[in-house]
Amino acid sequence: MCSTPAGRSDECGPSPRPSVTERPGPVSHAIVRVARLHRMLAGQLLRRVGLHPSQELVMMQLWEAGPQRLSDLARLLGTDAATMTRTVQRLEQGGFAKRAPSPTDGRVTMVEATTASQGLRAEVERVWEELEHSVAGDLDGAERDGVLTVLDRMEQSLEQTLGRVRTQQE
């Protein structure tokens, strides 16, 4: 027993008390926990497809919107250009994506999904549906809307203070 990787401290071994996971920033902690579990589940489900978490987001973006500049991919997915560079390298190396220099702009490299990757699209979308179902399956419409609204406000607030902190620190 007591084998769940993200152990809740219920009648299970030492765990001296609710501890850190309850006290200082409840919302922050909750988000961290949910996000980690979410990513872990994504990793498990994506295993069948041969993708790693976050790679599926790149592929979905490519499938939906077609060839794109690497920097746009990075920006849309909220990550770094450096990270995106290496992720695309791995996707290319795995046969999922293709890169080509832009003919009009010598700096940009365009990224697109390979035709071979189209075979995975349906299953990846199924995985993503399973994820969504697991995370929000037992929420009624009002709750879902409420959570989405609140999460959006959180996102904006975080973005704002992040920008504030960045400029303040330079």
Next chain:
Amino acid sequence: MCSTPAGRSDECGPSPRPSVTERPGPVSHAIVRVARLHRMLAGQLLRRVGLHPSQELVMMQLWEAGPQRLSDLARLLGTDAATMTRTVQRLEQGGFAKRAPSPTDGRVTMVEATTASQGLRAEVERVWEELEHSVAGDLDGAERDGVLTVLDRMEQSLEQTLGRVRTQQE
């Protein structure tokens, strides 16, 4: 302009449309985005203290609950024993934590905060308060409670399907 790393796609370059961030699993996407911003802000704030994201959670746990077994730390923070091993190694190497083999059980290593690290405790807690304020500052009590409840349900649901998937795949 348009320099925010997590760019929203508003009048700013190509960005062909709301794209992936809007369509398939709205709640999942929202959580991923918020969690990433949250971690990014944590990283910025923790920079002053000389810690990296997640290290502060270990330290707070050590400060609150005293010396603990490494495996308990991992379980309480919802992470891996392998990850915790290396994180503690780095904390030790930075002078924040100390390790000692348990006298009663030759397998376990006890981890505790160094006295020197106590000086950082106040500031780390301040950082965490700032995080919480940024993520949940403009929520009234009812909203906060609602979000916490929903996030808790999400956590349980994710944990459950994660366990289901794990056993199913072996």
Next chain:
DNA sequence: GGGGGTTTGTTGTCCGGCCAAGTAAAACAC
């Protein structure tokens, strides 16, 4: 048209995180 600044991408480095494999110690079984 040439020079300074900007955008775009790449690489190095470090970190958390996960899996898998391996070691050592304890607990259990017989």
Next chain:
DNA sequence: GTGTTTTACTTGGCCGGACAACAAACCCCC
């Protein structure tokens, strides 16, 4: 008491992610 299983930790490998430093291409402006 020996053999087997279970537990606790460690290490190697790989991945996403962030920062910093860099090179190349572009842009603008004089």
